């Protein structure tokens with residue numbers, strides 16, 4: 001019986017209806033599979049004329065697609081402190097015993113920690129709200145309330161955390177209290193008509209519920225005792241660049257202090273205090289998380305150039321491959337194993353181990369004895385991102401935002417299809433987009449730094465003492481962007497790079513390759529400017545490696561060359 005599925009344009013079929021191409025698909029027709037999927041493929045054909053699927057030339061439905069998100073916005077709420085308790089001992093023959101109200105428990109803190117094993121922010125993007133536990137109220141018989149539960153937000157290594165806003169309801173009264181402590185009393189001009197303004201701490205007290213309203217008005221409350229915070233709230237705005245795993249969680253929002261029970265206020269004149277303090281209200285914060293994958297080599301290319309096939313050919317990745325543009329819709333990371341510790345390594349490579357102190361204010365930079373300067377590299381990672389098209393910076397195609405995942409790569413590999421027009425023009429177009437992306441990032445970073453100069457400390461509820469302890473901007477990586485903010489695009493153009501010329505197996509590609517090779521030789525000699533046009537960019541040894549990734553030919557050279565550049 002004839003297939004009842006309409007014959008759509010071949011290019012879109014596998015993308016929209018991969019099930020039609022499944023080995024057991026209902027409407028699978030050999031014409032559709034053989035024709036739509038293969039673009040100039042040189043693979044062996046079965047006697048029926050249908051191409052043989054292989055790992056490097058897989059069916060469109062033969063791929064793995066883990067959940068992935070590289071951005072997330074979170075509202076985080078620290079826990080409020082539990083209230084102190086007003087209670088008196090009651091026992092047989094003692095109906096009016098001493099005060100024995102317990103203290104309230106402190107609120108839970110919210111921390112963040114970069115850990116290996118996390119690869120995406122999709123769970124956090126869905127979660128949206130993170131709340132630490134509230135401290136429990138104190139109880140009679142001097143029983144203190146339980147502390148609220150802490151929450152640790154686990155993020156992948158490579159995550160940048162930015163504070164958007166914070167709300168600390170305790171900040172104004174903490175600020176006033178600090179001034180009172182400094183000057184002894186509130187300045188007269190701060191009250192209306194020169195009257196001293198009402199005690200800002202009045203609403204911090206809990207009064208015994210059995211008191212009459214007149215007693216409540218008349219009760220003489222002592223001065224709120226000064227209490228040091230156990231956890232110092234980081235200064236606003238928080239900016240963390242977690243480009244390494246953090247050995248300990250980093251505090252984002254500190255929980256409120258628990259209230260004090262009535263025994264704290266026993267004095268000779270007030271032996272039976274009918275009051276206790278409330279727990280502090282919790283602070284909340286809006287943060288933005290941005291994941292910049294940390295791969296050693298980043299693949300950059302036009303759509304359909306063969307990036308994913310190349311990744312499959314040198315790693316065990318199961319990224320999707322297809323003969324249409326934008327097959328890849330999210331970044332994929334593959335690992336090239338140089339030494340699986342089972343015999344002779346494929347390649348001997350050493351990577352430099354940084355002994356230098358980590359950048360600005362890293363509180364975890366505890367030297368742990370002498371370290372070797374080099375260590376053996378047993379593997380390296382490659383990131384494959386969606387294809388870039390000309391005008392991607394104007395949001396054409398999938399835009400240029402995915403370049404953030406190769407921004408921190410040690411080496412860039414430009415993948416150019418030799419069968420798809422002039423390779424030199426393609427390379428220049430790619431570099432133009434990369435250059436514009438670099439410019440955009442630097443502008444963004446400059447703007448962010450300009451905003452961070454504003455002193456938010458009083459209004460934002462910062463604990464003054466923590467200025468000395470915790471810088472608002474902390475980079476845990478040597479390559480964090482702020483250092484390169486005035487780099488004029490060099491933070492990307494300064495990286496070592498090379499070109500992988502794919503589909504070399506197709507006819508009439510040799511002349512194209514030779515033109516590309518001659519152009520790169522001229523760039524290396526300094527006769528041609530760097531394709532991005534950036535002054536001082538890396539042009540030391542620009543080369544093009546011809547490969548036929550679909551047949552696995554020439555790809556070993558890509559690995560060797562990449563390792564050579566990574567080793568420096």
Ligand SMILES: Nc1nc2c(ncn2[C@@H]2O[C@H](COP(=O)(O)OP(=O)(O)OP(=O)(O)O)[C@@H](O)[C@H]2O)c(=O)[nH]1
Nearest residue numbers: 304305306307308309322326327328387503548549
């Ligand atoms: N003949 C030949 N075809 C290749 C080669 N490399 C890839 N292809 C084919 O080119 C098409 C596109 O390959 P992909 O690896 O999906 O290309 P991509 O650059 O990842 O594409 P996007 O994900 O859309 O950016 C597929 O049909 C591959 O089979 C090659 O070396 N030779």
Ligand SMILES: [Mg+2]
Nearest residue numbers: 307308327328
């Ligand atoms: Mg792809």
